[in-house]
Amino acid sequence: MTVEPSFPATARAVLQRRSGITIWKQIADTLAQEIRDRHYLASGCLPSETALATRFKVNRHTLRQALADLQAQGLLRIEQGRGAFVQSDWVDYTLARRTRYSENMLRNRLHPVRQMLAGREEAATSAVAQALGLRRGGRVLVAELLQMAGEQPLGLATMYFPAARFAGLLDRLAAGDTVTQALQALGVADYSRVRSRVTTLLPDEALARTLCQPRARPVLCVESVDADTEGRPVKYGLTQFSGDRVQLVVDTADLAA
Amino acid sequence: MTVEPSFPATARAVLQRRSGITIWKQIADTLAQEIRDRHYLASGCLPSETALATRFKVNRHTLRQALADLQAQGLLRIEQGRGAFVQSDWVDYTLARRTRYSENMLRNRLHPVRQMLAGREEAATSAVAQALGLRRGGRVLVAELLQMAGEQPLGLATMYFPAARFAGLLDRLAAGDTVTQALQALGVADYSRVRSRVTTLLPDEALARTLCQPRARPVLCVESVDADTEGRPVKYGLTQFSGDRVQLVVDTADLAA
DNA sequence: ATTCATTTGTTCGTATGTATG
DNA sequence: CCATACATACGAACAAATGAA
Numbered sequence A, B: 001m002t003v004e005p006s007f008p009a010t011a012r013a014v015l016q017r018r019s020g021i022t023i024w025k026q027i028a029d030t031l032a033q034e035i036r037d038r039h040y041l042a043s044g045c046l047p048s049e050t051a052l053a054t055r056f057k058v059n060r061h062t063l064r065q066a067l068a069d070l071q072a073q074g075l076l077r078i079e080q081g082r083g084a085f086v087q088s089d090w091v092d093y094t095l096a097r098r099t100r101y102s103e104n105m106l107r108n109r110l111h112p113v114r115q116m117l118a119g120r121e122e123a124a125t126s127a128v129a130q131a132l133g134l135r136r137g138g139r140v141l142v143a144e145l146l147q148m149a150g151e152q153p154l155g156l157a158t159m160y161f162p163a164a165r166f167a168g169l170l171d172r173l174a175a176g177d178t179v180t181q182a183l184q185a186l187g188v189a190d191y192s193r194v195r196s197r198v199t200t201l202l203p204d205e206a207l208a209r210t211l212c213q214p215r216a217r218p219v220l221c222v223e224s225v226d227a228d229t230e231g232r233p234v235k236y237g238l239t240q241f242s243g244d245r246v247q248l249v250v251d252t253a254d255l256a257a
Numbered sequence C: 001a002t003t004c005a006t007t008t009g010t011t012c013g014t015a016t017g018t019a020t021g
Numbered sequence D: 001c002c003a004t005a006c007a008t009a010c011g012a013a014c015a016a017a018t019g020a021a
Helices: A023-036 A049-056 A060-073 A101-107 A126-132 A169-174 A179-185 A205-211 B023-036 B049-056 B060-073 B101-107 B126-132 B169-175 B179-185 B205-211
Strands: A076-079 A083-086 A091-095 A112-123 A139-149 A152-162 A191-201 A219-228 A233-242 A246-251 B076-079 B083-086 B091-095 B112-123 B139-149 B152-162 B191-201 B219-228 B233-242 B246-251
Touching (some): A060 A083, A091 A101, A091 A152, A152 A205, A205 A233, A233 A246, B023 B049, B023 B060, B049 B060, B060 B083, B101 B112, B126 B139, B126 B152, B139 B169, B191 B233, B205 B233, B219 B246
Antiparallel strands (some): A112 A139, A139 A152, A191 A219, B112 B139, B191 B219
């Protein structure tokens, strides 16, 4: 017997008949919310149909219609005789020494498509200056890139580069170069991630719209510093990932002791 | 001149006079929300008093009272002639090859205090079994530990151990042993983190209460696998950190290529 | 070393809304 | 209804600290 977690009050809410939303749809919505809230992470699958039918006090046919809807949405994969498995279509975004958006997309069998939303030069704020090893007020190039995963936006990356060293970088990015290509053209043979900091917050209206996600769903924020082979910082980044679509993976198996 | 970010609609809401909440308190609440939402991450400090007074259309005295309130709350540190600096009292929780709660607390100059909420033996669900290299249904020991940071809870850790190998482990944990100590007593000289996966979600009612945080603030979830020196998995963990108090740090500077 | 702009800290005064008796 | 006390809010001016030219 598997132990299932308890459900929040909202999920226990009584189903509304004659509300204009069919019972099976209400059940599907409830289960979809629970799947997104990782209630079934431990087992990876939903309780049996009979167990769910009992829980919602509906006939098993009604419940099966809800599950079929979830399968159509891609949230479930139902296998006869085995169960209904949660289909986590999350993008695994690996934070490693070599962290590249395009390589991460390819690992997930997705095409790395990005859209440059803005590019400008400005004075470095203290946090940016410190990360890049500049004096406060030093000039930095700023690029905002919307990173896509298939049809949907995955994350919004704001990147800062020392302006003095990388003149013309914004034009290359705008022309479609990847960050790696653009830096290579400007003399950076290779660069690697020094540190990443991960936090979470609820998006404001603008960010939610940009990421095509509800304001009520949190985003994952990654603050990062990359340096060239000589240890000089080349990029400071702030990326905001959709918390519904991204899972950050930290591989420490081959990290030095 | 520094570039300040745009504010969400809620922050632009007109202040309510004669609403029973004083103007300065309304301003303080608005700014506190923005601080928690990392609007001032880039610069690390708030705009000048005159700028904020202009923004809220109030006298500088009124605004100063709001800032004083925020400083009393510990969200700001105000320095004459310099500005109002955001006081990030976040706990930096490092995800590395050697990830230990107690060591992380000491790095943050905090006492590692934890509270064991539950301990039981159960059958492994498929995700747990896979992570620990057991067959599904194999017996696992489960421990729920509330990790504290000072007075406040920092995270709720649910840990799974192979029951056959670690008989008596729960008693040791209940007696106050750290995980490292308990495993050591049972023959595990050392163990290290293989992989961490980071996601985010909004807490349900029970989790919010356990972590002493509002339901409207997201939590950071870390799913982890640790293995002994021979590579055998010894622990599978699910930790839910308060997103308001924890920042996950991934150091890849000395990661092998 | 000096000057200057910026930013916080302080002290006057004035008006108003709120709570109390 | 009035008198009083107190906190709130606004305006102007000046002092002190900082940092950059």
